[in-house]
Amino acid sequence: MLARHQDPIAAIATAPGRGAVGIVRVSARQPLDGLIEAVCGQALKPRHAHYLPLRAADGSVIDQGLALHFPAPHSYTGEQVLELQAHGGPVILQLLLARCLQALPGCRLAEPGEFTQRAFLNGKLDLAQAEAVADLIDASTEAAARSAARALEGALSKEVNGLRDALIHLRMFVEATLDFPEEEDVEFVQQADVQGQLTGLRSRIEQILVRTRQGALLREGLQVVLAGQPNVGKSSLLNALAGAELAIVTPIPGTTRDRVSEQIQIEGVPLHITDTAGLRDAADEVERIGVARSWESIAKADVVLFLHDLTRLQEADYQREDERIRAQLAAHDDAAHLEARLLHVFNKADAAEVPEGAMALSARTGAGLDALRQELLARAGWQAMPEGLFIARERHVQALSRTQAHVGGALEQVSVPRPALDLVAEELRLAHEALGEITGQFSADDLLGEIFSRFCIGK
Numbered sequence: 001m002l003a004r005h006q007d008p009i010a011a012i013a014t015a016p017g018r019g020a021v022g023i024v025r026v027s028a029r030q031p032l033d034g035l036i037e038a039v040c041g042q043a044l045k046p047r048h049a050h051y052l053p054l055r056a057a058d059g060s061v062i063d064q065g066l067a068l069h070f071p072a073p074h075s076y077t078g079e080q081v082l083e084l085q086a087h088g089g090p091v092i093l094q095l096l097l098a099r100c101l102q103a104l105p106g107c108r109l110a111e112p113g114e115f116t117q118r119a120f121l122n123g124k125l126d127l128a129q130a131e132a133v134a135d136l137i138d139a140s141t142e143a144a145a146r147s148a149a150r151a152l153e154g155a156l157s158k159e160v161n162g163l164r165d166a167l168i169h170l171r172m173f174v175e176a177t178l179d180f181p182e183e184e185d186v187e188f189v190q191q192a193d194v195q196g197q198l199t200g201l202r203s204r205i206e207q208i209l210v211r212t213r214q215g216a217l218l219r220e221g222l223q224v225v226l227a228g229q230p231n232v233g234k235s236s237l238l239n240a241l242a243g244a245e246l247a248i249v250t251p252i253p254g255t256t257r258d259r260v261s262e263q264i265q266i267e268g269v270p271l272h273i274t275d276t277a278g279l280r281d282a283a284d285e286v287e288r289i290g291v292a293r294s295w296e297s298i299a300k301a302d303v304v305l306f307l308h309d310l311t312r313l314q315e316a317d318y319q320r321e322d323e324r325i326r327a328q329l330a331a332h333d334d335a336a337h338l339e340a341r342l343l344h345v346f347n348k349a350d351a352a353e354v355p356e357g358a359m360a361l362s363a364r365t366g367a368g369l370d371a372l373r374q375e376l377l378a379r380a381g382w383q384a385m386p387e388g389l390f391i392a393r394e395r396h397v398q399a400l401s402r403t404q405a406h407v408g409g410a411l412e413q414v415s416v417p418r419p420a421l422d423l424v425a426e427e428l429r430l431a432h433e434a435l436g437e438i439t440g441q442f443s444a445d446d447l448l449g450e451i452f453s454r455f456c457i458g459k
């Protein structure tokens, strides 16, 4: 353990700037009696809110506030914690913070996520729960917040721990059998139906993977880019989806020159929508840069919504331009990837006939927008699962997929006539290890550093 994990730390634990109330939080291994006496002028009853003057070094009053002492180990971090709840002005909170740093020997400013990192290191939260704390704070929709709260309660961890126990059970069995003489072990493994157990495990992992992917979608959202020729109604569609006049709309082709992005939500799934400059051989420098940016956005999008203008479908030059864009899209992407993310949508259904089977809408009247929303959710792989939802990260999906691959590897090994049990054991060990990365049982220090450094300060 690095020495820095032993230091007392302090930080402003509320959003910076002006708030009605702000909190300065201190966490330390050593007793906080000296600090409490210095700032509060009296001893504090554990886990009890005291209203009192909070004092500077010269005895002057910084603020009338609330002080709370959580003696170790019954605190957020598992260490001694002192909370000073003051009025929320930035100057007051800075003064209180400076006072704590100066009155508690060895105390330094907390790094981002360091309180939660200590909660993790002291076993108060596992890694998936600690990540849920950050996801709860950063949640951009109610559904994301609610499922982050469920992950914080341990919904994902519980699933992962259930899998872990089943894996440990199998590992112990297979490893014990390894010590048997060769003829007996095979028979033993067959009797215990290791193959059946592995098959069961694999379908359990698959079910959890499906839910974890949903949880990751709630967290990451979906990147949708509106692309197409000038004047087809991309900006109108952005405005219609967002319900606000965000992008300029005019009948002049080439109106949008720079990207305009907005986050909306559909059934709680965050959608990041980007309106782009119409794709054409631009006449001037500004538009040329705009079109280059359109292509950058297209490259990064999960869904490329290729918008067409129904009123111009029959025009030869219009068709030629659409073909050119299609070819350019194909040149930027491999066919399968393009197929999976390209969505053709036909606009101005209020002003023209709609061809059979086309996904048509009118950005002007709003007709067809609901069907588009549902199509976007379907593209994202969203399945409404009201109960049992928990927030998750791409990292969790990856770890579960690797666990699944190793369980599959073990299954392959036991399915041959004379299974090599040492290979089965090795696959199971790797599966266990991959699974353990989710809750932080087997996590490298650099992964932990990476995760906690993305928290806000004071968390």
Ligand SMILES: Nc1nc2c(c(=O)[nH]1)N(C=O)[C@@H](CNc1ccc(C(=O)N[C@@H](CCC(=O)O)C(=O)O)cc1)CN2
Residues within 6 Å of the ligand: 023, 070, 073, 074, 075, 076, 083, 124
């Ligand atoms: N004022 C304040 N509000 C806050 C926090 C905080 O640190 N301070 N939290 C910060 O994120 C969240 C609450 N999280 C907390 C988690 C555990 C404990 C705690 O004292 N745990 C003890 C006792 C548990 C019990 O009494 O049942 C323990 O785990 O032993 C406190 C806050 C949200 N609201």
Ligand SMILES: Nc1nc2c(ncn2[C@@H]2O[C@H](COP(=O)(O)OP(=O)(O)OP(=O)(O)O)[C@@H](O)[C@H]2O)c(=O)[nH]1
Residues within 6 Å of the ligand: 229, 230, 231, 232, 233, 234, 235, 236, 237, 248, 249, 250, 251, 252, 253, 254, 255, 256, 257, 276, 277, 278, 279, 347, 348, 349, 350, 351, 361, 362, 363, 364, 365
């Ligand atoms: N009739 C009809 N006109 C529409 C519809 N959507 C957009 N328009 C009109 O089409 C013209 C172009 O709309 P924009 O939204 O600016 O088109 P754009 O694709 O963003 O164009 P650029 O920014 O130039 O690439 C405007 O005159 C809109 O009023 C629609 O659903 N029906």
Ligand SMILES: [Mg+2]
Residues within 6 Å of the ligand: 234, 235, 236, 247, 248, 255, 256, 275, 276, 277, 278
């Ligand atoms: Mg536009």
